[in-house]
Amino acid sequence: MDEIVSENETGVARAKTAGEASPAQGSPALEVAGLQAWYGDRHVLKDVSLTARTGRILAIIGPSGCGKSTLLACLNRSIELAEGARWSGQVRLAGVPTQGWTADKVRERVGLVMQKPTPFPFSIERNITYALRNRGVRKRAQLSAAVEQQLRAVGLYDELSGDARRSALELSGGQQQRLCIARALAVEPGVLLLDEPCSALDIASTSAVEDVLRRAAKTCAIVIVTHNLAQARRLADDVVCMSGGEVAWEGTVDELFERQHNTVLRPLYGSDLL
Numbered sequence: 001m002d003e004i005v006s007e008n009e010t011g012v013a014r015a016k017t018a019g020e021a022s023p024a025q026g027s028p029a030l031e032v033a034g035l036q037a038w039y040g041d042r043h044v045l046k047d048v049s050l051t052a053r054t055g056r057i058l059a060i061i062g063p064s065g066c067g068k069s070t071l072l073a074c075l076n077r078s079i080e081l082a083e084g085a086r087w088s089g090q091v092r093l094a095g096v097p098t099q100g101w102t103a104d105k106v107r108e109r110v111g112l113v114m115q116k117p118t119p120f121p122f123s124i125e126r127n128i129t130y131a132l133r134n135r136g137v138r139k140r141a142q143l144s145a146a147v148e149q150q151l152r153a154v155g156l157y158d159e160l161s162g163d164a165r166r167s168a169l170e171l172s173g174g175q176q177q178r179l180c181i182a183r184a185l186a187v188e189p190g191v192l193l194l195d196e197p198c199s200a201l202d203i204a205s206t207s208a209v210e211d212v213l214r215r216a217a218k219t220c221a222i223v224i225v226t227h228n229l230a231q232a233r234r235l236a237d238d239v240v241c242m243s244g245g246e247v248a249w250e251g252t253v254d255e256l257f258e259r260q261h262n263t264v265l266r267p268l269y270g271s272d273l274l
């Protein structure tokens, strides 16, 4: 089966052709340089630079209000919908500058999963095929294959006994969140952003989502905002610590938790949390 990877200039999905290379593990999928953001006069992101790599999970951590969600909103351009908001800076996707791209073109390559599951009020299969259909994919076999592939990827296929015609709203919160991840992955984004995706979930559902993200990271770069330091430690390869709208520290998760505990985490979070 052809793989659907992106939309061409006429808005029709194109298929990944034989021989077209997938991004190499460790290659930069998302590069941000000098990112600034304001809400009105309030300067909330100050010269943020970071790199997220294919095959790796990057956790963004930092105290409440330090600008984590605003950073994700800049990356998928939803900040442009907020009244009085503006941003500047360079963003490259797979090495290509996105300056001049439409928000839709960016979102085609950068998926976003929010804190609260946001399934569309349709069937499970319709949720997964929604973006593919919008991009002109009509072949039933292709759409069915995408549904099965994504449901298997997020561990829902067996749980649903393969029945994807049920309403997405009948699923539990954890299942809905995994469906939202499946929906985002269906268009094979180079980057998947997640904003506190487990904060509304119990331990078992959190664990299921984390397993899904570990598998998904094999094909894209994952950037996850989390307040949960234990989750960052379990899940991430790399960490960016933010404070007051700036990057306070960046490095590997092992470096942070094994060697920079007192110098980085304690000043940010205080001793109570650690």
Ligand SMILES: Nc1ncnc2c1ncn2[C@@H]1O[C@H](COP(=O)(O)OP(=O)(O)OP(=O)(O)O)[C@@H](O)[C@H]1O
Pocket (backbone or CB within 6 Å): 039, 044, 062, 063, 064, 065, 066, 067, 068, 069, 070, 071, 082, 083
């Ligand atoms: N739509 C908005 N309009 C005005 N100010 C905003 C808006 N969204 C966020 N802010 C402000 O921008 C700053 C950064 O907010 P942001 O939500 O990005 O932080 P955060 O680190 O994600 O916080 P939290 O961890 O509590 O979710 C905060 O001071 C917040 O009050």
